[in-house]
Amino acid sequence: MAAPTFLVIAEGAFSPETSKTANSAIRYLPERVVGVLDSTARGRTAQEVLGFGGGIPVVRTFEEGLALRPTALLIGIAPAGGQLPAAWRAWILAALERGLAVWSGLHTRLGDDPEFASRAAARGAEIRDLRRPPERLTVSNGLAREVDALVVLSVGSDCNVGKMTAQLQLVRGLGARGLRTRFVATGQTGILIAGWGISVDAVVADFVGGAAEQLVLEGAKDADVVLVEGQGSLVHPGYSGVTLGLMHGACPSAMILCHQSSRELIGDYTGRPAWVPIPPLAELVRIYEDAARPVHPSRVVGIALNTYDLPEAEARARIAAARSDTGLPACDPVREDPAPLVEAVAAAHAAWKAARRTA
Amino acid sequence: MAAPTFLVIAEGAFSPETSKTANSAIRYLPERVVGVLDSTARGRTAQEVLGFGGGIPVVRTFEEGLALRPTALLIGIAPAGGQLPAAWRAWILAALERGLAVWSGLHTRLGDDPEFASRAAARGAEIRDLRRPPERLTVSNGLAREVDALVVLSVGSDCNVGKMTAQLQLVRGLGARGLRTRFVATGQTGILIAGWGISVDAVVADFVGGAAEQLVLEGAKDADVVLVEGQGSLVHPGYSGVTLGLMHGACPSAMILCHQSSRELIGDYTGRPAWVPIPPLAELVRIYEDAARPVHPSRVVGIALNTYDLPEAEARARIAAARSDTGLPACDPVREDPAPLVEAVAAAHAAWKAARRTA
Numbered sequence: 001m002a003a004p005t006f007l008v009i010a011e012g013a014f015s016p017e018t019s020k021t022a023n024s025a026i027r028y029l030p031e032r033v034v035g036v037l038d039s040t041a042r043g044r045t046a047q048e049v050l051g052f053g054g055g056i057p058v059v060r061t062f063e064e065g066l067a068l069r070p071t072a073l074l075i076g077i078a079p080a081g082g083q084l085p086a087a088w089r090a091w092i093l094a095a096l097e098r099g100l101a102v103w104s105g106l107h108t109r110l111g112d113d114p115e116f117a118s119r120a121a122a123r124g125a126e127i128r129d130l131r132r133p134p135e136r137l138t139v140s141n142g143l144a145r146e147v148d149a150l151v152v153l154s155v156g157s158d159c160n161v162g163k164m165t166a167q168l169q170l171v172r173g174l175g176a177r178g179l180r181t182r183f184v185a186t187g188q189t190g191i192l193i194a195g196w197g198i199s200v201d202a203v204v205a206d207f208v209g210g211a212a213e214q215l216v217l218e219g220a221k222d223a224d225v226v227l228v229e230g231q232g233s234l235v236h237p238g239y240s241g242v243t244l245g246l247m248h249g250a251c252p253s254a255m256i257l258c259h260q261s262s263r264e265l266i267g268d269y270t271g272r273p274a275w276v277p278i279p280p281l282a283e284l285v286r287i288y289e290d291a292a293r294p295v296h297p298s299r300v301v302g303i304a305l306n307t308y309d310l311p312e313a314e315a316r317a318r319i320a321a322a323r324s325d326t327g328l329p330a331c332d333p334v335r336e337d338p339a340p341l342v343e344a345v346a347a348a349h350a351a352w353k354a355a356r357r358t359a
Numbered sequence: 360m361a362a363p364t365f366l367v368i369a370e371g372a373f374s375p376e377t378s379k380t381a382n383s384a385i386r387y388l389p390e391r392v393v394g395v396l397d398s399t400a401r402g403r404t405a406q407e408v409l410g411f412g413g414g415i416p417v418v419r420t421f422e423e424g425l426a427l428r429p430t431a432l433l434i435g436i437a438p439a440g441g442q443l444p445a446a447w448r449a450w451i452l453a454a455l456e457r458g459l460a461v462w463s464g465l466h467t468r469l470g471d472d473p474e475f476a477s478r479a480a481a482r483g484a485e486i487r488d489l490r491r492p493p494e495r496l497t498v499s500n501g502l503a504r505e506v507d508a509l510v511v512l513s514v515g516s517d518c519n520v521g522k523m524t525a526q527l528q529l530v531r532g533l534g535a536r537g538l539r540t541r542f543v544a545t546g547q548t549g550i551l552i553a554g555w556g557i558s559v560d561a562v563v564a565d566f567v568g569g570a571a572e573q574l575v576l577e578g579a580k581d582a583d584v585v586l587v588e589g590q591g592s593l594v595h596p597g598y599s600g601v602t603l604g605l606m607h608g609a610c611p612s613a614m615i616l617c618h619q620s621s622r623e624l625i626g627d628y629t630g631r632p633a634w635v636p637i638p639p640l641a642e643l644v645r646i647y648e649d650a651a652r653p654v655h656p657s658r659v660v661g662i663a664l665n666t667y668d669l670p671e672a673e674a675r676a677r678i679a680a681a682r683s684d685t686g687l688p689a690c691d692p693v694r695e696d697p698a699p700l701v702e703a704v705a706a707a708h709a710a711w712k713a714a715r716r717t718a
Contacts, residue, residue, distance in 0.1 A: 107565070139597040141629045201565040206466070208564045208600045235653035238498040240607045241567045244593070245600020270500040276654055290649065294594035295635055 004072035004101050005032050007065040009088065013077045014038035014058065016050055016308060020160055021105050021189045022076030026053040028168060028193045034068040035059050036076070037091075051308070062091050072101035072126075074192070075110075084108045093119055101126040105188025107202065130188035131199035133211065140209030140249035145296050147220035149182075150349040153252035154230040154304070155288050157259040157278045158266050159239060162334070164190050166258050166304035166341070167227040169333035173342030174225055179349060182223035184215045186246060190229045201231055201242045208242055209249030216250050225349055228252060234287055236266055237276055244291060251296040254348040255288055256341060257281065257328075260306040261318040282326050302344035303330035363431035363460050364391050366424040368447065372436045373397035373417065375409055375667060379519055380464050380548040381435030385412040387527060387552045393427040394418050395435070396450075410667070421450050431460035431485075433551070434469075443467045452478055460485040464547025466561065489547035490558035492570065499568030499608035504655050506579035508541075509708040512611035513589040513663070514647050516618040516637045517625050518598060521693070523549050525617050525663035525700070526586040528692035532701030533584055538708060541582035543574045545605060549588045560590055560601045567601055568608025575609050584708055587611060593646055595625055596635055603650060610655040613707040614647055615700060616640065616685075619665040620677040641685050661703035662689035 008026075010019040014036055026033050026046050035057045036046060046053025059065045073095040075088075084106055092102055092110065096119040104110045104127070111117055111127040120127045144151060154163040167183055174181045183190070185197025196218075198211045212228070219226040228250050232239030259281060265274035279287065285300045292298035303322045307315035315332060322330040329340040365388075369381040373395055385392050385405050394416045395405060405412025418424045432454040434447075443465055451461055451469065455478040463469045463486075470476055470486040479486050503510060513522040526542055533540045542549070544556025555577075557570045571587070578585040587609050591598030618640060624633035638646065644659045651657035662681045666674035674691060681689040688699040 107563075139629055141631050142596050142634055201563070203564055204466075204560070205562055205564045205567045205601045205604065206560040206598065209597050234603070234650075237501050237607050237654045238568050239565065239604075240654070241600040241602075241604020242564045243600075244603040245564065248596050248599045270498055272500050275501055279653060287649070287653070290646070291593075294638060294646070295596045295599070 003032060005034050005070050006072050006074040007068060007070035008033055008036045008074045008076040009091065010036050010038045010076040011088065012038065012040050014041055014049055019077045021192065023050055024164065024189045025074060025076065025192060026050065026056060030054065030056065034070045035065055037062060037065045062094065070100065072103055075104040075106055092116060096120045096123055096125045099123050099125050101128065103128045103130060103192065105130040105192065107131060130191045131202040133198055133203040137203055137207040137214070138210040139206060140213040142251060142296070144213045144216040144249065144251040147216060147226070149220040149223045149226045150254060150352045151216055151226045151228060151250055151252040152254045152256060152345055152348070153228045153247060153250050154256045154258050155243070156230060156233050156257065157284055158233050158236060158263060159269060160267065161258050161260040161263070162304060162306040163230040163258045166256055166333050167229055168193070169338045170227060170342055170345060173338055174345060177342065177346050179224045179346060180222060181225045181227055182219040184219040184226055184228040186212065186215065186229045186231055200246055201239065205241065208245030212246045212249030225345060233266070234291055235276060235279060238269060247292055248295045252298050253352050254301045254345065255298050256302050256304050257284055257288065257300045258304045258306065261315070262309050280325065281322055285326055300328060301348045302341045303328050304341060305330060305332045307332045307335055362391060364393050364429050365431050365433040366427060366429035367392055367395045367433045367435040368450065369395050369397045369435040370447065371397065371399050373400055373408055378436045380551065382409055383523065383548045384433060384435065384551060385409065385415060389413065389415065393429045394424055396421060396424045421453065429459065431462055434463040434465055451475060455479050455482055455484045458482050458484050460487065462487045462489060462551065464489040464551065466490060489550045490561040492557055492562040496562055496566040496573070497569040498565060499572040501610060501655070503572045503575040503608065503610040506575060506585070508579040508582045508585045509613060509711045510575055510585045510587060510609060510611040511613045511615060511704055511707070512587045512606060512609050513615045513617050514602070515589060515592050515616065516643055517592050517595060517622060518628060519626065520617050520619040520622070521663060521665040522589040522617045525615055525692050526588055527552070528697045529586060529701055529704060532697055533704060536701065536705050538583045538705060539581060540584045540586055541578040543578040543585055543587040545571065545574065545588045545590055559605055560598065564600065567604030571605045571608030584704060592625070593650055594635060594638060597628060606651055607654045611657050612711050613660045613704065614657050615661050615663050616643055616647065616659045617663045617665065620674070621668050639684065640681055644685055659687060660707045661700045662687050663700060664689060664691045666691045666694055
């Protein structure tokens with residue numbers, strides 16, 4: 001089956017901040033996005049709304065979207081809790097009725113909905129729930145320590161700060177240095193982009209580490225560097241458990257710390273006011289290295305800042321401050337050439353390889 | 360319905376170390392255990408095998424067990440991964456056929472097994488899966504910080520070191536000091552004993568903290584002190600995520616650190632050799648307090664040692680060493696009077712209450 005082309009549903013939420021899956025599809029799979037649906041859209045193209053994405057059209061009605069001839073609908077926003085907005089049911093049913101595939105990263109699995117399932121079956125249409133974990137998972141047991149590749153995990157100050165993007169932005173530069181990379185997706189958007197992976201926050205809690213271990217073992221098969229997409233944050237009041245389980249399952253030897261420079265509090269992910277202050281970067285480095293140590297020691301090798309919402313001068317100042325505060329390479333891997341992070345990972349790979357030879 | 364009386368299945372594994380659920384039922388619900396089934400039993404009574412439990416008989420065949428007239432079967436061991444041993448199916452079916460209830464803490468849910476479900480339905484027998492989480496769970500958001508009770512969480516060096524027991528052993532002493540307590544169960548054995556709770560390791564990973572939050576809100580309703588059963592360990596390679604999610608969801612103001620004195624490595628929970636060294640107690644205190652701080656500061660107020668497998672003199676030496684190494688009250692709350700821990704929690708409650716008045 002050819003890879004689908006998507007009409008991306010980002011209803012009421014298409015913006016740089018609030019439509020992560022949609023935005024990542026546009027950034028990393030632009031040739032497969034025929035349009036974005038948002039009846040409240042603040043622009044007529046992805047470029048106007050996001051600052052990237054070129055002429056990908058933004059439409060205000062489902063019918064306009066269908067006229068763009070997608071082969072699939074992609075649910076492009078992932079609200080906290082993951083519940084399916086009731087108004088979207090009609091679009092999904094209409095899409096399935098026409099034989100279009102429906103891809104979704106919501107917690108609520110569309111394939112488990114009897115009406116969707118029977119409509120899909122009747123029309124031979126595919127429903128792909130990106131968060132559905134595999135049937136057989138186990139508890140992790142340190143197997144990822146032993147793979148023949150440098151494992152790099154992106155970690156963060158909060159959710160939605162650029163942990164997936166930081167890793168994806170390294171692929172080209174590491175390749176140019178002769179290093180074979182494999183991106184390991186741990187969330188629905190990463191799975192959409194990579195075509196494989198496990199949404200580790202959707203598995204039974206006991207098996208988060210085991211899912212990460214399984215992914216790293218698979219990712220390391222033909223790679224020098226395994227770039228594991230991080231999730232959540234160790235200081236996040238709601239998602240910290242997923243973060244630590246992922247760390248101890250993946251057993252990274254290097255970490256990249258990701259932060260959105262303008263953010264001072266953990267995001268208001270449940271609608272209540274934000275209340276947890278984000279620690280300074282140097283403190284976060286210590287928190288992550290301390291948490292890794294008892295199971296598998298790991299070093300933060302670089303800082304990836306997300307400065308999309310800051311003017312150029314302030315972004316540069318924040319990046320310089322991150323560098324001096326932590327003593328680590330730092331850059332915004334989207335705004336700038338990610339070379340400092342590429343070099344940091346390449347150096348970590350060389351050091352890891354040397355240590356392995358002498359071991 | 361009257362509370363059931365149990366024939367406890369601990370086949371091949373009835374011992375102080377390997378049958379946690381069975382042993383806890385015998386310790387905390389002895390009047391409801393009519394017997395234990397283990398064809399390989401090393402004794403004829405619970406007392407002979409465990410060192411407690413008095414004359415509760417240990418039988419070698421299922422038929423002998425039925426002759427003790429239980430009203431329910433309790434699956435009394437919880438192997439890593441939670442798979443149901445195939446040989447037990449016949450016993451479960453025979454029990455349901457006779458109208459006996461079947462209670463289970465396994466990951467594999469008996470109620471989802473079509474053969475068990477139809478047999479239970481046909482005979483009007485109950486299947487109670489203690490690990491089955493409630494339908495509606497959410498992400499946690501710090502609500503547990505605001506309850507009108509001191510929240511105490513037991514934390515540990517490893518799984519199965521006495522985190523549930525430490526809390527249960529405090530109930531009587533705190534009551535004698537005029538403090539109303541509520542034990543909050545977060546695992547299948549605790550749920551069996553308390554009659555309510557959520558097995559937090561069985562929920563979707565994103566919702567571990569939310570499950571803990573919901574339990575603390577319920578537990579705090581008529582209590583001065585909420586005693587939350589901890590899970591896993593922050594340094595456990597397989598279960599650390601559950602531990603951190605539970606901590607950040609429950610928002611304890613005080614913690615009790617639990618450790619089995621004879622253990623030096625994290626247990627071989629998957630059958631592979633154990634490989635993670637358990638840090639010294641003072642280091643564990645720091646690890647737990649550091650992990651709590653960004654979301655809700657918490658202090659370790661006492662050490663609960665499990666010394667059941669040590670001779671008296673060595674146990675006393677370990678307890679004294681724990682006290683001097685950490686500067687905290689320490690005792691074995693099963694071997695000894697748990698008064699030092701009771702006093703530590705009562706003092707933490709007084710301090711919490713004073714801080715609340717001035718706030």
